[in-house]
Amino acid sequence: MLDQSQTPILSALQASSQRPHAAFYAPGHKRGQGASSRLRELLGTALAADLPELPELDNLFAPEGVILEAQELAAEAFRAEQTYFLANGSTCGIEAAILAACGSGDKIIVPRNAHRSVIAGLVLSGAMPVFVTPEYSSDLGLVLGVKAEAIAATLNHHPDTRAVLLVSPTYHGICSDVGAIASLAHHHNIPLLIDEAHGPHFAFHPDLPTPALALGADLVVQSTHKVLGALSQAAMLHTRGDRIDRDRLQAALQLTQSTSPNSLLLASLDAARHQMATEGKALLSNTLTLAQHMRLELGTIPGLRVIDKPAVTAFSSASELDLTRLTVDVSGLGLTGLEADEILHEELGVTVELPELRHLTLIISLGNTQEDGQRCIAGFRALAQSCADQPSTVAACAQSNVLESSEASFTLPQVSPREAFFAPTEIVGAETAVGRISADTISAYPPGIPTIVAGEVIDEGAIAHLIAIKQQGGYVTGGNAPEAFRVLA
Ligand SMILES: Cc1ncc(COP(=O)(O)O)c(C=O)c1O
Incomplete structure (x- = not known):
């Protein structure tokens, strides 16, 4: 048992910000001395703690001092084996998770209601998504979870899949049966990655849903800033077991984060963990x-x-x-x-x-x-x-009756989201878009699930669906669809 009353990063930052010295390092405002008076008015003494990776403040990418200690405390509190602090939101953690688990052309099962950071991870890695559609209730008007049966069927159809990714909980707080899906993934000897951006509090109260790590997930990413007391952008990635190559994960996190992580963000993660662990x-x-x-x-x-x-x-x-x-x-x-x-x-x-x-x-x-x-x-x-x-x-x-059940479609996009991202494109009208490959991910609200993901072929049914949703008072995001589409040239 570690001493959860400690706050290694926060305490070191406080001491460092109060140490009298002449600063000849970045950031250029030098502990607030050179900051604009307006910024000083807003941020006050916080500016004195906006410090770089000084020796006593450790290094996020090669931690051996206070950051390592704080991450170990967090791992214990969140019941992980290893925790990584993130200074670029869950976004950078999700991208890194996909980069750690998949290479170019590798298949990964992804729910269609995945956050845009998942699509970014697919573009960065070149991995090929095998989409599963989450269940939708037209009565509630909400996207629910992904059925374990849909994952099982998809794994049977695509036994060469390299990882499964889930969003649980959703923005609305709805959790899938993570335990059952973890068993299915592990049966195929592949990792389950969970976007738990909205569930960093789950480990700290028995009346909240069970955290995904406790249900067998191999890697979870949490937006500590969304629900707990950390500053915006401060997040954590937790891992357990050996299905994720931790060296590759560490290297991936260096691809997706700044080399100047904000100390205040890291200290706020330390403080949020301390607050949760103690009260x-x-x-x-x-x-x-x-x-x-x-x-x-x-x-x-x-x-x-x-x-x-x-x-x-x-x-x-x-x-x-x-x-x-x-x-x-x-x-x-x-x-x-x-x-x-x-x-x-x-x-x-x-x-x-x-x-x-x-x-x-x-x-x-x-x-x-x-x-x-x-x-x-x-x-x-x-x-x-x-x-x-x-x-x-x-x-x-x-009453829009768009998606009634959780489905596994088994079909892959025509080209990977990475290929679609880098390909030359042109804009075409709806009448000529049919049969072309979309460069954009286009979603209709409701249900808020992409109708077309970048790399997929646009068909008549998809265009009709987008038009119908708009006519019923809904809205569409992604380019100028359904009037015009950005397609691969
Ligand atoms: C489900 C989900 N995953 C990931 C993210 C990205 O989180 P962050 O803003 O911490 O980068 C969000 C943000 O809203 C989200 O809703």
Whole structure:
């Protein structure tokens, strides 16, 4: 057992920032002395701690001092064998994970609702995605998890697959059956990589979903900054077992991160781990109590539907729901989530994390107070009051019956996302796009899953789907689709 009351990086940074000395190193503002007065006004003494990799502050890429100690403390607290601090978000960790597990042309099973950092990892590595489609509930209007059966079928069809990647939890806090999927991957002797960007708190309270590492995942990436107390961009990558080559992972992390990692970010990871290891359970109990109160109160407001655990876990692809993630369906108010978000943000002093066509999703974390909760409930009440008796304008879209089940398609893109990225391209209209290879990844909301991934052939069905979603009030991202498409020349 290590002494979790220690904060090696934070303490060293504090001492270093207070040591009187003449600084002839980067950053050029020299502990704030040369910073603009406006920046000094905003950041105050934090600037004195914006220090480079001085000897006493260790080196992120070859840690042997305080960074090594802090990473070991984090590994113990998060129940990993080895932890790497990331100064470039989960994004750089996910890219590095794919680079560590796959080479050019290697197959990797990827859910279609993967974050764009996964596509970036595919471009960097040249790996070939074998997509599985997560389950979608048109009743809830939400993408759920990936069924273990879909992974099993895909592995049987593509036995030469080199890794499986999952997003669990999703942005909405929905977890797949990671344990079952880990067993399937390990049966094929390949690693399971988990994008757990939204689940860094799971290890610290028994009423939260089980962390993926405890369920057998080989590598997980967590955005410590999204849910715990770290600064934006500060994240962690945890590994267990020997299915991931750690030397290659370390080398990959050097490809995807800056050679000047911000000390404040690293110290904030150290502090977030310390806070969780020493008082995480109590803090998260308060958070869960607040979330439960908000859930119950919002659920009584006419026109709102709070997405609850039984409704989600009734689907076989969804094994757990993080109850600190609150998703509210506002379509019963006659508003889209985007309209509701604007009113809440502009007029009612409540700002949510993720507005979508039907829903608003809130991150409730240890930073939220009872007052925040009350303000939120009052805000939603006022919103509902102002909308009373208005007919729903989003009903048609809410019923959009786009993806009913979790599917394994077995088909590979025509060319890898890497090849699509580097190929010469041209813009064509919808009428001539059919049969061409897309250079862009194009997603329709709902359901927020790419309809076409870069490297895939555009077919009539995909274009019709994008048009239908837009006609129903949804929206499309990725180039100017469905009016025009960027295709390989
Ligand atoms: C599911 C998922 N994975 C990865 C990321 C990337 O995380 P970061 O912003 O820490 O780079 C995000 C960001 O929103 C995300 O939602």
